[in-house]
Amino acid sequence: MRSYSLLAPAKINLYLEILGDRPDGFHELIMVLQSVDLADRIDIRANGSQTIHVRCNHPQVPIDSSNLAYQAVALMSQHFPEQFARFGGVDIYIDKQIPVGAGMAGGSSNGAAVLVGIDLLWKLGLTHDELQTLGAQLGSDVPFCIAGGTALATGRGEKLDSLPGLDNLYVVLAKYRSLSVSTPWAYKTYRQRFGDSYLSKSAFEERQKQIHAAPMMAAIAHRDSPQIGKLLYNDLEKVVLPEYPQVLELRETFEKMGTLGTMMSGSGPTVFALAESLAEARAIREKMQTAIPNPDLELWVTKFRQSGIQVVD
Numbered sequence: 196m197r198s199y200s201l202l203a204p205a206k207i208n209l210y211l212e213i214l215g216d217r218p219d220g221f222h223e224l225i226m227v228l229q230s231v232d233l234a235d236r237i238d239i240r241a242n243g244s245q246t247i248h249v250r251c252n253h254p255q256v257p258i259d260s261s262n263l264a265y266q267a268v269a270l271m272s273q274h275f276p277e278q279f280a281r282f283g284g285v286d287i288y289i290d291k292q293i294p295v296g297a298g299m300a301g302g303s304s305n306g307a308a309v310l311v312g313i314d315l316l317w318k319l320g321l322t323h324d325e326l327q328t329l330g331a332q333l334g335s336d337v338p339f340c341i342a343g344g345t346a347l348a349t350g351r352g353e354k355l356d357s358l359p360g361l362d363n364l365y366v367v368l369a370k371y372r373s374l375s376v377s378t379p380w381a382y383k384t385y386r387q388r389f390g391d392s393y394l395s396k397s398a399f400e401e402r403q404k405q406i407h408a409a410p411m412m413a414a415i416a417h418r419d420s421p422q423i424g425k426l427l428y429n430d431l432e433k434v435v436l437p438e439y440p441q442v443l444e445l446r447e448t449f450e451k452m453g454t455l456g457t458m459m460s461g462s463g464p465t466v467f468a469l470a471e472s473l474a475e476a477r478a479i480r481e482k483m484q485t486a487i488p489n490p491d492l493e494l495w496v497t498k499f500r501q502s503g504i505q506v507v508d
Contacts, residue, residue, distance in 0.1 A: 197240070197241050197316060198238065198239060198240035198241070199238075199239050199240075199312045199315050199316065199506060200236060200237070200238050200239075200506070200507050200508070201236070201237045201239070201308040201311060201312055201504055201505060201506055201507065202234040202235070202236060202237075202308075202504070202505040202507055203234055203235045203236070203237050203293075203301075203304035203305050203307065203308035203340070203504060204230045204231060204232065204233065204234040204304060204340070204343055204500060204502075204503060204504075204505075205230070205231050205233045205234065205293040205297075205299040205300060205301060205304060205497075206228050206229060206230050206231065206299060206300045206304070206336065206339065206340065206343075207228075207229050207231060207299060207366065207368075207460040207461075207465075207467055208226055208227065208228060208229075208429060208458075208460050208461050209227040209228070209229050209411070209423065209427055209458075210225070210226060210227035210411050210426070210427070210428050210429070211224065211225075211226045211428065211429045211430055211431060211461065212224065212225040212226070212402075212406075212428065212430055213382075213385060213389075213393075213430045213431075214393070214394050214398075214399050214402055215393030215394045215395070215396075215398075215399065216386070216390075216393060217350075217351060219351070221335070221351040222351065222382055222385075222386075223349075223350065223351070223394075223399050224348065224349065224350070224351060224352055225347070225348075225349055225402065225403060225406050226347070226348040226349075226352060227345070227346070227347055227348070227358070227411060227415070228336075228339050228345070228346050228347075228348050228352075229344075229345050229361065229499055230340075230343035230344055230345075230499070230500045230501070230502065230503055231366055231368075231497045231498065231499060231500060232497045232498045232499075232500050233292060233293055233299075233368070233495055233497040234292060234293065234304075235289055235290060235291050235292050235293050235301060235304065235305055235308075236289075236290040236292070236507070237264065237287065237288070237289055237290075237305060237308040237309060237312065238287070238288040238290075239285050239286070239287050239288075239308075239309060239312035239313070239316065240285060240286045240287075241282055241283060241284075241285055241316055242283065242284050242285055242286045243283055243284075244283055244284050245279075245283055245284050246284040247265055247268045247269065247284050247285060247287070248284070248285075248286045248287065249262050249264055249265050249287045249288075249289065250286075250287070250288050250289070251288070251289040251290075251291055252289070252290055252291055253289075253291035253295060255295045255296075256289060256291055256295060262302070262305070263302045263303060263305055263306030263309075263333055263334060263337070264287050264289060264302075264305045264306055264308075264309045265287070266306060266333055267306040267307075267309035267310045267313065267333060268284070268285055268287070268309060268313060270310075270329060270332060270333060271310065271313045271314075271317070271329070274329065275317060275319060278317040278318075278319065279317075281317075282316060282317050285312075285313070285316065287309060289305055294368075294370050294372075294465065294493060294495075295375075296375035296376075296464075297370050297375075297460075297464065297465040298376065298378070298459070298460045298461030298462050298463050298464065298465050299368075299460060299461070299465055300336040300339075300340055300461075302334075303333070303334045303335075303336035303337045303340050304336075304340040304503075304504075306330070306333045306334065306337050306340075307326075307330055307337050307338075307340035307341045307503065307504050308340075308504050310326050310329060310330055310333075310337075310341065311326065311341065311504045311506070314326060315506070323341060323342055326341050327341050327342065327353075327355070330353075331353040335351045335352035335353050336352060338352075338353050338355060339352070339355055339503070340503055340504065341503050341504055342355070342357070342502075342503045343500065343501070343502045343503020343504065344357060344358075344360050344500070344501045344502055344503065345357070345358040345359065345360055345361050345415060345499075345501070346358055347406070347407075347412070349403050349406075358412070358415050358416075359415055359416050359418070360501035361415060361418065361423075361499045361501070362498070362499055362500065362501050363418060363420060363471070363499070364420055364423070364455075364469050364470070364471065364498070364499045365469070365470045365471070365472060365473055365475065365476035365496065365497070365498050365499075366467050366468070366469060366470070366476065366496070366497050366498065366499065367449075367454075367467065367468045367470065367476050367479045367480050367483065367494065367495070367496055368460075368465055368466075368467050368494065368495040368496075368497065369445045369449070369465065369466050369467070369468075369483060369492065369493070369494050370464055370465040370466070370492075370493050371441050371445075371464065371489070371491050371492055371493070372491050372492070372493050373491050374439070374441055374442070374464045374491075375464060376435055376439060376442070376462050376463040376464045377462075378461070378462040381431050381434055381435055381462035381463070382431075382462070384434040384438075385430065385431060385433065385434050388433070388434060389430075389433070410422070410426055411423070411426045411428075414426055420455055420469070420471050421455055423455070423456065423469070424454070424455030424456025424469045425456060426456075427456045427457070427458040427469075428458070429458050429459055429460075429461075431459070431461070431462050431463070432446075432458070432459050435459060435462065435463045435464070436459070439463065439464060441464070442459060442463050442464045442466060444487070445466040445487075446458070446459060446466050448483060448486050448487060449466060449468040449479070449483070451486075452468070452479055452482050452483075454468040454469060454470060454479060455468070455469040455470060455471065456468070456469050457469070473496070473498075476496045477496055480494045480496050
């Protein structure tokens with residue numbers, strides 16, 4: 196039986212702006228997305244049957260049809276029934292390193308990895324664009340997770356424009372193990388509190404044109420690390436930080452350390468800080484451990500990366 200192993204990197208948001216409502220019920224967004232080296236490993240193997248089996252080393256990860264890795268196989272079997280009939284089902288094992296419920300697209304990245312793995316197992320020969328189109332049916336973050344790197348995302352997050360790759364920044368990630376934030380809750384609450392400021396559809400397009408010339412785009416193009424740190428932005432902080440004091444505490448503690456910049460990623464509860472070297476990142480992690488000696492607090496040091504799903508030996 197053939198098999199593949201793939202790395203599924205996490206992502207953080209360097210920028211997240213909510214423009215308004217879409218007809219499909221999602222929000223119209225402008226985001227700058229960034230892959231990081233922290234990654235899950237996905238092993239996918241043909242099992243010679245017509246079934247899909249998912250296993251994971253993390254007890255909080257579902258292994259039924261609610262898992263995006265499972266859904267990715269189901270989606271491919273619907274689009275390519277002849278190949279599914281020929282090659283059969285798969286066994287998937289997820290070695291979970293990305294924190295669960297962290298706002299870092301761990302589930303989406305797993306789904307993206309399985310799409311790539313099925314493409315290889317079934318010898319489909321799909322392009323990145325074709326895989327990303329399929330991925331958009333699984334979730335808004337899946338298309339980005341396939342290609343990875345640095346990208347401007349618009350629409351509900353599925354429309355991507357690649358940006359100059361950043362590999363010169365390190366990241367310290369902080370998350371309370373027992374804390375999670377519901378993404379639907381965050382967006383719903385934002386709508387309730389700030390919906391009266393939402394833009395019209397025509398204004399969406401004008402704002403999207405403006406973002407290409409925005410200071411964050413220029414900072415990325417020039418690899419200006421201090422400026423990138425200063426320009427970090429996330430609309431969802433307006434609703435999450437007041438409701439989750441532990442997340443606010445992480446952000447404020449990072450700020451006091453003089454990092455390049457700090458922000459909550461996505462809908463949280465992960466907060467990250469940027470550094471220009473591995474030594475600086477490790478020093479920030481040690482300071483955070485001293486400042487908040489809570490055994491429930493998890494910290495990681497990782498680095499920006501210029502690619503998404505990667506096949507490994």
